[in-house]
Amino acid sequence: MYEETMISVKDVSKSFETKEAVVNALDHVNLEIHKGEIYGIIGMSGAGKSTLVRCLNFLERPTTGTVCIEEHDLSMMSEEELRKLRTKIAMIFQHFNLLMQRTVLDNICFPLEIVGMPKKKAREKAAELLKIVDLEEKAKAYPSQLSGGQKQRVAIARALAMDPKILLCDEATSALDPTTTKSILALLKDINQRFGITIVIITHEMAVVQEVCTHVAIIDQGTLAETGTVEEVFSHPKTKAGKKLIYQSSNKDYSLMHGKKCIRIVFSENSSFEPVIGNMVLECKAPVNILLADTKDIGGIAHGQMILQLPEEEMIANRMIEYLRERKLGVEVLEDYV
Amino acid sequence: MFDHQTISMLAKETWTTIYMTLTSTTLAYALGLPMGIALVLTAADGLKPNVVIYKILDFIVNIVRSVPFIILLIMLMPFTKLIVGKSYGPAATVVPLTIAAAPFIARLVESSLLEVDKGVIEAAQSMGASTWHIVWKVLLAEARVSLIVGGTIALATILGYSAMSGAVGGGGLGDVAIRYGYHRYQVDIMMVTVVLLVALVQVMQYIGTKISRKMDKRNR
Numbered sequence: 313m314y315e316e317t318m319i320s321v322k323d324v325s326k327s328f329e330t331k332e333a334v335v336n337a338l339d340h341v342n343l344e345i346h347k348g349e350i351y352g353i354i355g356m357s358g359a360g361k362s363t364l365v366r367c368l369n370f371l372e373r374p375t376t377g378t379v380c381i382e383e384h385d386l387s388m389m390s391e392e393e394l395r396k397l398r399t400k401i402a403m404i405f406q407h408f409n410l411l412m413q414r415t416v417l418d419n420i421c422f423p424l425e426i427v428g429m430p431k432k433k434a435r436e437k438a439a440e441l442l443k444i445v446d447l448e449e450k451a452k453a454y455p456s457q458l459s460g461g462q463k464q465r466v467a468i469a470r471a472l473a474m475d476p477k478i479l480l481c482d483e484a485t486s487a488l489d490p491t492t493t494k495s496i497l498a499l500l501k502d503i504n505q506r507f508g509i510t511i512v513i514i515t516h517e518m519a520v521v522q523e524v525c526t527h528v529a530i531i532d533q534g535t536l537a538e539t540g541t542v543e544e545v546f547s548h549p550k551t552k553a554g555k556k557l558i559y560q561s562s563n564k565d566y567s568l569m570h571g572k573k574c575i576r577i578v579f580s581e582n583s584s585f586e587p588v589i590g591n592m593v594l595e596c597k598a599p600v601n602i603l604l605a606d607t608k609d610i611g612g613i614a615h616g617q618m619i620l621q622l623p624e625e626e627m628i629a630n631r632m633i634e635y636l637r638e639r640k641l642g643v644e645v646l647e648d649y650v
Numbered sequence: 651m652f653d654h655q656t657i658s659m660l661a662k663e664t665w666t667t668i669y670m671t672l673t674s675t676t677l678a679y680a681l682g683l684p685m686g687i688a689l690v691l692t693a694a695d696g697l698k699p700n701v702v703i704y705k706i707l708d709f710i711v712n713i714v715r716s717v718p719f720i721i722l723l724i725m726l727m728p729f730t731k732l733i734v735g736k737s738y739g740p741a742a743t744v745v746p747l748t749i750a751a752a753p754f755i756a757r758l759v760e761s762s763l764l765e766v767d768k769g770v771i772e773a774a775q776s777m778g779a780s781t782w783h784i785v786w787k788v789l790l791a792e793a794r795v796s797l798i799v800g801g802t803i804a805l806a807t808i809l810g811y812s813a814m815s816g817a818v819g820g821g822g823l824g825d826v827a828i829r830y831g832y833h834r835y836q837v838d839i840m841m842v843t844v845v846l847l848v849a850l851v852q853v854m855q856y857i858g859t860k861i862s863r864k865m866d867k868r869n870r
Contacts, residue, residue, distance in 0.1 A: 369776060371772065371775060371776060394778075395778040395779075395780060396778060397778070398775070398776060398777060398778035399777060399778040401776070402776070402777070403773065403776040403777075405769055405772075405773060407767075407769050409767065409769040409770045409772065409773035410770070410773075411770060411788065411791070411792060412767075412770075412792060412867065412868045413791055413792055413794065413795075413865075413866075413867050413868070414791070414867075415867075422774075422777070422787065423777040423778075425783075425787065426774075426777060426778060426779050426780075426783050426787075427778075454867040454868075456867065456868050456869060474777070480776075
């Protein structure tokens with residue numbers, strides 16, 4: 313399949329000078345995002361992902377390297393050209409960043425006013441966009457009267473006002489509760505499919521990436537740790553940073569459990585109706601310790617992962633692994649999980 | 651208690667005070683608002699950082715603000731004479747009042763604009779807004795409540811300054827208080843002028859607070 317490159321980041325570094333030292337927020341990052349993708353950029357806080365997303369529309373100028381949007385090199389553009397380009401790269405934020413003194417409708421009109429659209433036409437368009445985000449009845453409300461999820465919907469409507477090619481989401485769901493997060497992500501997915509807008513999602517939550525993204529890049533201490541499709545990276549993370557994010561391991565003291573074998577199971581094609589772990593325990597007649605379980609049912613198929621600590625006896629442990637593999641589960645032995 | 655003449659004199663001088671205060675606040679705002687905007691824009695973390703312009707503005711504002719008004723009033727007399735033709739009377743008082751108040755207003759505007767959420771400014775930038783759009787549609791529009799509160803503070807302060815100009819024959823209620831109360835020992839007239847000054851500040855504050863409350867859409 314021929315894929316059109318939308319955003320290409322080549323060898324981008326960004327450093328900030330503080331009084332004490334020079335901080336390298338980004339260190340030789342390379343990234344290619346294609347048209348129509350929902351691309352997740354995930355990393356711990358302070359990894360440099362917010363800086364990276366701001367380099368995509370040149371709100372931050374990279375210290376070295378180039379960023380191209382549809383083959384246009386941003387560093388070659390004048391301020392005027394950059395401003396024009398930015399109208400086609402919309403952005404939504406963790407704290408919504410709405411104009412608090414304007415109504416919902418006027419907030420959506422704001423980007424249209426900037427490009428000089430007549431007021432009446434802008435209002436008509438804004439009303440239409442409110443329909444898309446399902447907030448028609450709030451047109452005359454002020455942001456302070458809305459919930460977090462509603463504010464983000466307004467921000468999304470505002471972002472869509474200029475018919476953008478790209479939508480950048482900077483921790484857009486981090487201030488929302490899980491249910492609202494889901495509905496916002498569903499809206500983003502819908503927008504991606506209906507309008508073919510390329511979406512870049514910056515987050516620190518693997519769940520967000522799994523929910524909507526097609527591709528993911530893991531960023532760690534300013535460098536790109538790994539990239540790939542979500543499926544690839546999720547089932548076989550190659551780097552330490554990737555493993556850390558996906559296994560969600562913490563730095564808690566697990567010394568009591570040392571010496572026992574841990575395995576990670578990835579569910580991708582098993583029926584959710586089969587109690588596979590329960591059956592395994594009955595079959596092998598030994599208990600296992602569930603350290604992490606993050607699975608869900610998508611259309612009758614179990615998806616997600618589990619981390620189990622197996623009995624000390626080597627034979628039983630091996631039998632369990634074999635049992636799980638026979639049931640077509642992805643099993644990998646974790647050397648130093650705890 | 652007062653004869654007809656005294657009462658009409660008090661009424662006239664009250665009006666003079668209002669005239670001096672409103673005129674010089676308006677003129678000072680016309681000077682101070684662009685200065686305040688320029689201070690915010692040219693600051694190191696502003697939209698158009700410019701160390702030279704920022705330092706110059708900052709210096710002027712600090713210098714003028716640190717000269718006591720009564721001294722500034724006297725220092726500016728030749729300049730005032732050049733502009734209005736004389737150095738005493740209400741019209742002449744407007745000149746030093748404006749010059750003294752403009753930097754004060756610039757600081758008030760600066761602090762109001764700095765209160766605007768940086769995220770909202772960034773959002774506007776991400777939409778391709780020009781600096782002009784950001785100043786007009788984001789900074790001034792979002793800070794309007796704070797600007798009105800600041801404007802009210804400026805009014806009350808300038809009213810106080812205008813009374814001070816009475817010391818050099820500036821006209822208005824301050825002039826009355828000094829001429830009658832201080833030079834002629836007519837304590838009753840002085841008390842009345844004080845009551846009138848207090849009442850003026852109260853009314854201004856009341857109106858300012860009312861307007862700013864009405865305009866604020868943040869807490870509902």
